Amino acid sequence: MVKKEILDRWTIEHSVDLYGIRNWGKGYFNVSPGGDVVITPFDDKNISVSIRDIIDGIRERGMDMPVLLRLENLLDAQIYELNKSFQDAIDTFKYQSHYRGVYPIKVNQQQQIIDEITRFGSKYHHGLEAGSKAELIAAISMLKDHESFIICNGYKDAEFIDLGLMAVKMGINCFFVIEMPNELPLILERAVEMNVTPLIGVRLKLSSKAGGHWSDSGGDRSIFGLNTTQLIQVVDTLRERGMLDCFKLLHYHLGSQIPNIRDIRSAVMEACRIYVELQKEGAAMGYLDLGGGLAVDYDGSKTNYMNSMNYSLTEYCHDIVEVIMSTCDDIGVPHPVIITESGRATVAYYSVLLFNVLDATRFEAMPLPETINDTEHEQIINLLDVLKTVKPKNVQECFNDALYYRDVIHQLFKHGDISLRDRSLAEKIFWNIINVIALEKNKMKLIPPELEGIDSAIADIYYCNFSVFQSLPDAWAIGQIFPTMPIHRLNEYPCRNAVLADITCDCDGKIDRFISDNEIRNCIPLHDFNDNEYYIGVFLVGAYQETLGDLHNLMGDTNVVSIRINEKGDYDFVREIDGDSVADVLSYVEYNPKLLLEQFRAKAERAVRDGLISVSERRKIMKAYESGLYGYTYFEK
Ligand code: PLP
DSSP: OOOHHHHHHOOHHHHHHHHTHHHHSTTSEEEOTTSOEEEOOSSSTTOOEEHHHHHHHHHHTTOOSOEEEEEHHHHHHHHHHHHHHHHHHHHHHTOSSOEEEEEEGGGOOOHHHHHHHHHHGGGGTOEEEEOSHHHHHHHHHHOOOTTSEEEEOSOOOHHHHHHHHHHHHTTOEEEEEEOSTTHHHHHHHHHHHHTOOOEEEEEBOOSOOOOSTTGGGSSTTOSSSBOHHHHHHHHHHHHHTTOGGGEEEEEOOOOSSOOOHHHHHHHHHHHHHHHHHHHHTTOOOOEEEOOSOOOOOSSSOOSSSTTSOSSOHHHHHHHHHHHHHHHHHHHTOOOOEEEEOOOHHHHGGGEEEEEEEEEEEOOOOOOOOSOOOTTSOHHHHHHHHHHHHOOGGGHHHHHHHHHHHHHHHHHHHHTTSSOHHHHHHHHHHHHHHHHHHHHHGGGSSSOOHHHHTHHHHTOEEEEESSOHHHHOHHHHHSOOOOOEEESSOTTSOOOEEEEEEOSSSOTTOEEOOEEETTEEESSEEEOOOSSSOOEEEEOSOOSSHHHHOOOGGGOOOOEEEEEEEOTTSOEEEEEEEOOOBHHHHHHHTTOOHHHHHHHHHHHHHHHHHTTSSOHHHHHHHHHHHHHHHTSBSSOOO
8 A cells, every 4th residue: 555645745746757757858848737748849948738638639639549649849859959069069169161961761751751851951951861762762852952962872773873863963962872892883884874973972881889789780790881992992993984083972870879979989080080091092072971870868867878878969069070170180181071860869759659558457466365274285384474474684585485385386286286276375375475575675775686576577567559569669679768658647646567568469569668767677657547548658759660660460550640839839730640440451461451341241141141140230240340441450449
């Protein structure tokens, strides 16, 4: 039982600390006095919009949960901040060139995002990075400002190259980055044929490596890029053809989500050394492209832990500008245009996944019978003795004993020496012991690691209306931590501890890593769920998740709602996109929904003929099947 004083003393500030919203929210999210999560996109933090109110608006418009909420203001804010921070660093160091950002389309390809980045980004000449033919086709058409760049990475066939060369002919700054040595002859051949001077760059294999999930993207064994010998061969080939003036750009990509600023510094230093050498070799150069890697502080810890970053954006920009400037000045080489391909940091904040809780299983110790006879099996009596003796000073010992006696009892049951009823009694005693240990261990100064896991062993399971595989694939695949919290009731004490299960029937379909009290925990404190509407938000999901998500259990794309908040604190629903219907996802896996309907109709008719159902029942059954077929793939009210 939670003490009444704890319930009464709980304030929104306790919730702010518990869920760390001000640590990972970057000032974009906060908690209102009424206990709702609010979005605060402007410098004036009094202008705020409650996510709970937005959900009400979504419901009134007839849309069901789960919903991916896109916050257009936050996309603009991130592009502004990136460009402004580089400009400030350039001004501070009196750097003699400028910055150009390009957004890598792969990070979130949705048309709406590319449209907004090219619209809002125009004033900063913020361009696009394309890693495939499809992305290039989108980029050429979507780019609105011709001072921006398109950087083409990835493997290129003749069609890809022709498209890029046509773009150059039309006055678009479209750079080809050579990833493999044999791409160069094809580019040169097509350029001569089409009478276009290509803008050539080379992707470099750095020996520098970064920590984090994607450390293999960099280093000598990275699968992309050219080593220094191959780089020299490119220079020689271009010199032989009299085309060294086309070699303008040097690119590298160390990996995504680089948590440690020292890795960033050392990579720029190495790349810049190569850049100046290339200029000494007679290449035109002029552009240094540092790729992506700018991290997002998902857990708000500001450390070099892989879900965090130990630097600010200001420090990132200052370090880059300073290193490039000093390396170039040492040799007397003009300062290059600095390009970065920041994807994650640009779009992560933009999307929030919202879902409702459907049900909860409480893990509470079952009451024991009032009397347990001492004629029960000796091992059950031993277990009961453990329950009677748990104290803070013998918690570990009792835990060991409880596990031991439980194992013995399982063995006895397997050999037919005790009954099912005996085993059930033993289970009840065991879970009562674990519940007492869970409380007593918190009184210990140092909690042994073995006991840390107890909270999650007795955590409730909250069943939630979403699919991890569709909406949060990185949480499942690489253990990525996304900030997760209830979006309302934050002025109430969250009295339950829970893990979140999704509605796929997969045992991996769960979230069981959370930021709580400045730590990564296996369960999250939540409010009691009493069949009321209870909503949870997973934040910072704008990067990589949307298109990486899959159709596991045929859960499709969620509904999407985009809002734009104005300076009065009002907001507009700027776009609403229906999620996949069941018919949509079935057709992705090669079913023909019309044929399914026809086959089902024939079955229903046969059932009428066989006297199993009446004609009016057939009508009802057909209606239900059709409404399921064209309805949402998630749980509907
Ligand atoms: N550039 C290239 C070549 C990439 O492969 C990637 C993604 O890994 C990026 C940029 C984007 O990186 P990030 O999202 O870390 O900014």
